[in-house]
Amino acid sequence: QLQLQESGPGLVKPSETLSLTCTVSGGSISSSSYYWGWIRQPPGKGLEWIGSIYYSGSTYYNPSLKSRVTISVDTSKNQFSLKLSSVTAADTAVYYCARIRTKEVWFDPWGQGTLVTVSS
Amino acid sequence: QSALTQPASVSGSPGQSITISCTGTSSDVGSYNLVSWYQQHPGKAPKLMIYEVSKRPSGVSNRFSGSKSGNTASLTISGLQAEDEADYYCCSYAGSSTPYVFGTGTKVTVL
Numbered sequence A: 001q002l003q004l005q006e007s008g009p010g011l012v013k014p015s016e017t018l019s020l021t022c023t024v025s026g027g028s029i030s031s032s033s034y035y036w037g038w039i040r041q042p043p044g045k046g047l048e049w050i051g052s053i054y055y056s057g058s059t060y061y062n063p064s065l066k067s068r069v070t071i072s073v074d075t076s077k078n079q080f081s082l083k084l085s086s087v088t089a090a091d092t093a094v095y096y097c098a099r100i101r102t103k104e105v106w107f108d109p110w111g112q113g114t115l116v117t118v119s120s
Numbered sequence B: 001q002s003a004l005t006q007p008a009s010v011s012g013s014p015g016q017s018i019t020i021s022c023t024g025t026s027s028d029v030g031s032y033n034l035v036s037w038y039q040q041h042p043g044k045a046p047k048l049m050i051y052e053v054s055k056r057p058s059g060v061s062n063r064f065s066g067s068k069s070g071n072t073a074s075l076t077i078s079g080l081q082a083e084d085e086a087d088y089y090c091c092s093y094a095g096s097s098t099p100y101v102f103g104t105g106t107k108v109t110v111l
Helices: none
Strands: A001-007 A019-024 A033-041 A050-054 A059-061 A069-074 A078-085 A093-102 A107-110 A112-117 B009-012 B016-022 B034-040 B047-050 B064-069 B072-079 B088-092 B100-102 B106-111
Touching: A001 A107, A019 A033, A019 A093, A019 A112, A033 A107, A050 A069, A050 A078, A050 A093, A050 B064, A050 B100, A059 A069, A078 A093, A107 B047, B009 B016, B016 B088, B016 B106, B034 B064, B047 B064, B072 B088
Parallel strands: B009 B106
Antiparallel strands: A001 A019, A019 A078, A033 A050, A033 A093, A050 A059, A069 A078, A093 A107, A093 A112, B016 B072, B034 B047, B034 B088, B064 B072, B088 B100, B088 B106
């Protein structure tokens, strides 16, 4: 059974870079049928797609975050990563990673999520 | 790309049916039969309930059904149960430049 697990610091200072890694287990990240994505959810608010990556390295980013986001993949470790630069308090959220079916376009499964707080 | 519009809350009594709407535009919901729905219990990750407008993943109760008309997709929960109390989000494909847009979310309360 495929599982995803987010990891990274839970506290980031304003203006610094948020870095998270998603480790995929129970299956290969190098599947042609899936993208791998990051989604976030500010406390008490809705879901926001951040960006997605294919195992080959091709990426799609939310235009509202594109200037600050970098997503990369390490197929040898079955991991993909998120970097969000110049963070502010508005970036405080639970960050989820998820597998995205390319053709039918659905997100499943999701990682358990990790809360990242931006504060000095 | 703006978020899809959902009602903030919907409620119903056990056994009843409720419907949650998800309104987008001709650039997303109206153009693609690629709407999915997610259930999220407090403190938990979202769970896929419906994909491609009306298909149910294995293991999801047949009390959950989806449909679409024009720019609006809908999720219906029939035979409402206490365990259905959760937040629900729709999501639509919106083209290659901004592939995915989520809805604003709906809190379902079982009275």
